[in-house]
Amino acid sequence: MTDLRSLPRLRDGALNLGDWLTEPQPATAGALNVFAGTVRNTHEGNAVSGMTYHAHRGLAEARLREIEAAAEARFKVSARVAHAVGKLEIGEISVIVVIRGGHRAEGFEACRWTIDTIKQAVPIWKEEHYVDGNARFLEGVPIQPVESP
């Protein structure tokens, strides 16, 4: 059983789900919720060949840890998050959220809040590569602060 707290949350290359599921389930917890985001082969009708994730590494690492801590305080759960940087293939995992908590209601709520917050508060940018050889940065949302509990 590995303690994941010391690991960087921002990782080069695709994430491996098993690496983020090694911690033991707390004896007080009855629910484990996991969300992973993967690269899809189409977007808005275009055939996608892959995705490059660009990051402001220092701020992204800090924000991912801040989100983890905020999720734990807000929902009284254990939270782990990780995000990939670099070029990913179709089907590979770009982001992982792991929530271990008392009951399923707060587990689902915490997992959803955490991925929603990652998407709007972490300085990472998707550059989408198309089968026709083109590439473009996806439109995003102005970066938001992490709401404290």
Next chain:
Amino acid sequence: MTDLRSLPRLRDGALNLGDWLTEPQPATAGALNVFAGTVRNTHEGNAVSGMTYHAHRGLAEARLREIEAAAEARFKVSARVAHAVGKLEIGEISVIVVIRGGHRAEGFEACRWTIDTIKQAVPIWKEEHYVDGNARFLEGVPIQPVESP
């Protein structure tokens, strides 16, 4: 990459999460949602030492498959479910739901619907064992049909 479709959904002993995550992510899918239920060490103020899951095996197996198919049809996702039978220790996994789908909204919705439906439509009964040596069947809900999509 194992095809899990041929495996029984009702399993003797605690479930292993990794066993149910071996299928590839579909190229059209952008979201992977997982829920696992685990045995907690307290319930309504009582110190719990473990849980025995009893099942009507034939009907439970049929219902788990029916729920899987209903989730897939209703939410247009891939769904896998599994449930343990027998004596489990604190922290062990009794139920697993794995949803692979297009976007996170339907992934979360399908995962929540599937576990909620399992809890009310599958003939399985929890017998809770306490640290003081006592045991009792938990109160449940009258068994419900699986709502078709």
Next chain:
Amino acid sequence: MRVTVECYGASSRWCGSDAITLDLPDGATGNAALDALADRYPDFAARRDCVAIASGDAITSPTAPLFDGDVIALIPPVSAG
């Protein structure tokens, strides 16, 4: 006719056994079987209305007739998950 009732979950505690044999009049329904159990076991009588009946691998209607040699299962309120 003779029908075997398998008692699942807490229903085995209410009826004091995992399996019970009932002698019922020909054409008796699942409801008649439940009535017979409720007459015999007070703990079951208190929960009778929350219990479903299964036959084979399916839930069956309590108004369907039973036949000699049938095996039915009592499905008390469930607590899966």
Next chain:
Amino acid sequence: MRVTVECYGASSRWCGSDAITLDLPDGATGNAALDALADRYPDFAARRDCVAIASGDAITSPTAPLFDGDVIALIPPVSAG
């Protein structure tokens, strides 16, 4: 004074470079740096109001004064996940 602007994500396309050096009057703020970039790069001007500024590992207020030698980062709208 001289300030270095690092251009993250699509902002490097809008400004045509990953890093830009700006000469600004003493006491200029982050907003003044954004104004200077908007004057120089029309593609950036169109998105100026959606861009945040980071210094080190934190988002900073665009009204805070900059100092000679500062390095700031342009944080265009994000698409993590």
